[in-house]
Amino acid sequence: MKITTIKLLIFIGLLSCKTNSENKEEAEYIPQEKIALQQDQSSESYKRGKLVYDDFCVTCHLPNGKGIPGNFPPLDGTDWLTDKRTESIHAVKYGLSGPITVNGVKYNNVMVSMGLTDQEVADVMNYINNSWSNAIKKPVTIEEVKAVKK
Amino acid sequence: MKSNLLLLLTVGIFSLTACAQKDTTIQPAQTTIEHEVVVDGLDIAWGMTFLPDGSILITEKSGEIIRFQNGNKQTLTGGPEVYHRGQGGLLDIILHPNYVENGWIYMAYASSEGEGDGGNTAIMRTKLNGNQFTNSEVLYKATPNTTRGQHFGSRMVFDKDGYLYFTIGDRGNHNENPQDITRDGGKTYRIHDDGRIPQDNPFVGQAGAKEAVYSYGHRNAQGIILHPETGEVWVHEHGPQGGDEINVIKKGENYGWPAVTFGENYGGGAISDLTTHPDMEDPIHVWTPSIAPSGFTYVTSDKYPSLKGNLLVGALKFQYLEHVVIDGTDVQRREKLLEDIGRVRDVKQAPDGTIYVSVEKLGIVKLIEKEVSGTE
Numbered sequence: 001m002k003i004t005t006i007k008l009l010i011f012i013g014l015l016s017c018k019t020n021s022e023n024k025e026e027a028e029y030i031p032q033e034k035i036a037l038q039q040d041q042s043s044e045s046y047k048r049g050k051l052v053y054d055d056f057c058v059t060c061h062l063p064n065g066k067g068i069p070g071n072f073p074p075l076d077g078t079d080w081l082t083d084k085r086t087e088s089i090h091a092v093k094y095g096l097s098g099p100i101t102v103n104g105v106k107y108n109n110v111m112v113s114m115g116l117t118d119q120e121v122a123d124v125m126n127y128i129n130n131s132w133s134n135a136i137k138k139p140v141t142i143e144e145v146k147a148v149k150k
Numbered sequence: 151m152k153s154n155l156l157l158l159l160t161v162g163i164f165s166l167t168a169c170a171q172k173d174t175t176i177q178p179a180q181t182t183i184e185h186e187v188v189v190d191g192l193d194i195a196w197g198m199t200f201l202p203d204g205s206i207l208i209t210e211k212s213g214e215i216i217r218f219q220n221g222n223k224q225t226l227t228g229g230p231e232v233y234h235r236g237q238g239g240l241l242d243i244i245l246h247p248n249y250v251e252n253g254w255i256y257m258a259y260a261s262s263e264g265e266g267d268g269g270n271t272a273i274m275r276t277k278l279n280g281n282q283f284t285n286s287e288v289l290y291k292a293t294p295n296t297t298r299g300q301h302f303g304s305r306m307v308f309d310k311d312g313y314l315y316f317t318i319g320d321r322g323n324h325n326e327n328p329q330d331i332t333r334d335g336g337k338t339y340r341i342h343d344d345g346r347i348p349q350d351n352p353f354v355g356q357a358g359a360k361e362a363v364y365s366y367g368h369r370n371a372q373g374i375i376l377h378p379e380t381g382e383v384w385v386h387e388h389g390p391q392g393g394d395e396i397n398v399i400k401k402g403e404n405y406g407w408p409a410v411t412f413g414e415n416y417g418g419g420a421i422s423d424l425t426t427h428p429d430m431e432d433p434i435h436v437w438t439p440s441i442a443p444s445g446f447t448y449v450t451s452d453k454y455p456s457l458k459g460n461l462l463v464g465a466l467k468f469q470y471l472e473h474v475v476i477d478g479t480d481v482q483r484r485e486k487l488l489e490d491i492g493r494v495r496d497v498k499q500a501p502d503g504t505i506y507v508s509v510e511k512l513g514i515v516k517l518i519e520k521e522v523s524g525t526e
Contacts, residue, residue, distance in 0.1 A: 055322060056236055056299045063417035071467065097511050109469075110493050110510045112194060112211070114299060115235035 040130040040137060048120070049127025056114050057124065065132045071109060073102035076132035089140065089148045093121045118145040173439055179473065179485045181456035182520040188506065189218050189514040197242040197258075197305075198508055200500040202250055207278075208514065209257065211239035217281070218514075228283035229276070233262040233269030236299020241271075242316075246343060247308050253277045254343065258304035258316060261291060268297035270334065271304045271318040275343070289345030290316070290362060292334035298322035301335070301370040301388075305446070310381045313340050313348060315399070317385060319370030324408045328367050332358035336407060338371065338385060338399050340364035352402030367405040367430065368397075373446025373463060386443045386463060389413035390421060394440045395433035396461075398479065406430040412438055434479040442467035445496035451503035454519045462487075462505065464494030471497060471507055491515075 040046060054063075057075075061067045065076035075081070080088050080102060090096075095113035099106060116124070122140045129136035189195075194211040201207060205219035213232035217224045232240045238260030246254035254275045261272035270293060276286040301319025308314055320327045320336035328336025331353050339362040340351055353359035371387040383399040393413025397405050410424045412433075426432055437443070445464035449457040461474040471494050475483040488494070493510040500506060505517040 058416050059300075063415075110194075112510075113234075115238075 040126070040135075040139075043126065043139070045123045045126045045139065046130060049123035049125070052116065052120050052124040053127050053131075056116070057128075060111075065128070065134075069105070070107070073100070073105070073107050075128050076134060077103070079103050081129055081134060081136055085140075086148060089121060089125060089145055092116065092124060093118075093145060093148055094150055118142050121145045173441070173468065176472070176484045176486055179487055181485075183454070183457075183473075183487045184518045184520055185488055185491070185507070185515040186518060187513055187515050189223070190512070191223070192216075192508075192511075192513040194239075194495060194510045195508040195514060196240060197244075197496055198498055198506060198514060199243045199245050199255075200498070201245070202501075204502075206500075206506070206514070207243055207255070208508075209240045209243045211241070213240045213259075215240070215243075215283075217278075224281055226278065226281050226283060228286070230257055230259050230261065230272070230274050230286070231263075233260040235260070235269065235297070237319075238269055238271075238299065238302045241302065242305045244306050244308070246275075247312060255283075256289075256306055256314065258306055260302045261288075262295060263288070263291055264293060264295060266295040268295040270295050270321065271302045273304075273306065273314075273316055273341075273345075275345075287345065289314075289341060290339065292318050292321075296321055296323070303371055305372055305374040305385075307374045307376050307383060308343070309376055309383055312343060314343055315340050315364065315374060315383050317368065317371035317374055317387075319372075319388075320368070320407070324369065328369065328407045329404070329409060331356070331360060331363050331366055334360055336366060336368045336370075337363045338365040338368060338374075338383070364401060365399050365403050365405060365431075367403075367407050367409070369407040369411075372444040375446045375448045375461075378448055378450050384446070384448075386446055388442060389437070389440055391416050391418075392438035392440055394437035394443055396435040396474075396481075397431065397433050400431060403431045404429065405433075412436045413440070435474070435481045440467060441465035441472060443472075445494060445498070445508070447497045447499050447505065449499060449505065451499055451505065453503045454505065454517065456519060457505075457517075462497045462507075464497050464507070466493045466495065466510075469493055487517075488515075 060072040061075050067074040095111050097110040099108045119142050122142050122145045125140040195208045196211045197209040199207050205217050208216040215226045215229045217226055240259045242258040244256050257274045260269045262269040273290040274286055274288050276283040298321055300322035303317040303319045306316040316339050318335055327333050341362050347361045351361055353363050354361045369387050371385040373386040375384050386396045390413040393411045408421050410427045410430050411422050412425050443463045444466050447462045449460055463472040465472050469492050470489045471487040473485040473487050491509050492512045495510055496508040498506055506514050508514050
């Protein structure tokens with residue numbers, strides 16, 4: 001009984017740290033395979049978007065798109081992408097600051113304007129929209145980004 | 151069984167907490183530091199400096215330069231043309247130590263000058279004539295230009311002998327830049343006040359070397375101070391995920407990035423197995439988790455007895471001002487000031503001893519010490 005309990009304790013301990021080792025693998029191996037799996041992820045825009053993401057977004061939103069709870073909101077599974085498409089494009093294009101709610105959690109931080117071109121905004125949106133558990137097929141076009149005004 | 155279940159739950163919750171990004175090493179302040187907004191209506195005031203007439207020169211990351219005087223903001227013209235992308239923009243601003251005699255003002259900024267797409271960090275000196283900058287000279291421009299958005303640095307400080315030190319980050323290319331003295335980026339630089347290279351710089355005469363380089367193996371330093379007692383130049387720098395550092399700058403030394411680091415890749419994954427190396431300089435302090443340090447001050451002011459002789463560091467990520475209590479190079483205690491105030495971008499002590507803190511979107515606030523409780 002005692003040994004079983006200890007084993008369980010260790011198992012739970014490991015389980016709660018699982019995200020860390022998962023991230024490791026995801027950062028190094030998974031993206032390549034995923035690209036081959038989905039049509040949207042093989043698009044040129046998606047591939048360019050990954051480069052933009054790894055340059056400008058990854059430090060806060062992390063390679064797994066989960067952000068840092070309480071500090072930086074998640075992009076994986078966020079209700080913003082599904083419900084606030086224009087606001088999402090606006091945030092990437094012009095930056096975003098002040099109180100927001102993402103998946104019911106409140107955030108109050110600053111994302112500066114990145115100085116991306118409209119094409120880069122479209123590309124990184126397509127990357128985010130179709131990475132991790134996200135599957136928003138409708139591509140973001142450069143025209144759509146152009147139409148989003150300050 | 152019931153108690154076992156409870157134990158399981160407790161351990162489960164405990165280990166979850168342990169894995170979340172929480173800093174448990176920092177302590178609540180033992181002193182009451184209050185603040186008062188001095189300049190509002192700013193966006194990202196990246197740098198600030200204080201003119202002899204009591205006005206404040208403020209650099210907005212977007213490129214705007216503002217003079218704040220007697221409660222009014224005046225936008226100044228003729229400043230550098232700024233490459234605004236990612237972490238790049240208009241950065242630091244300082245005065246020449248003999249500003250009263252020569253009027254030189256120094257600015258660090260991202261610039262697209264030169265060949266190739268993108269930009270890199272530049273250092274300019276200029277003079278303020280009325281509301282306009284004149285006599286501008288670019289003293290240093292790092293190459294090559296790149297469209298990468300990260301790690302421009304840059305902070306500047308003069309040492310006691312009148313040399314200008316400045317930092318340039320690795321520009322998002324840590325595989326090539328920081329460990330190669332023939333390339334810009336990931337370095338601390340030292341030049342004369344007019345841009346000439348001091349002939350006793352460590353890499354002068356070496357084939358292909360960037361001769362302005364003073365130390366290398368840095369990632370991205372956005373804080374630099376002159377230690378008022380030892381005369382040393384100290385920097386703090388952003389690590390990746392974990393491994394932010396304070397380093398004492400020594401001539402020609404290698405600070406290890408990315409061969410040696412306490413940090414890991416974003417989301418996990420080792421960058422290096424080494425945290426120290428016999429041929430490389432160790433930091434005097436490491437922050438894990440990263441606080442994302444920006445702005446650095448050594449407090450000498452009598453207006454803040456509890457802070458005097460210690461360091462102040464802005465924490466972009468956790469949105470507070472960190473009070474680092476030191477004894478020599480030994481960090482004894484860390485305290486949170488201005489908790490949840492916002493992204494602290496810069497902190498400076500003005501000539502009259504007042505400490506000003508720039509907070510993104512909030513503006514510039516000054517610190518007020520009300521009372522001291524507890525013991526140091």
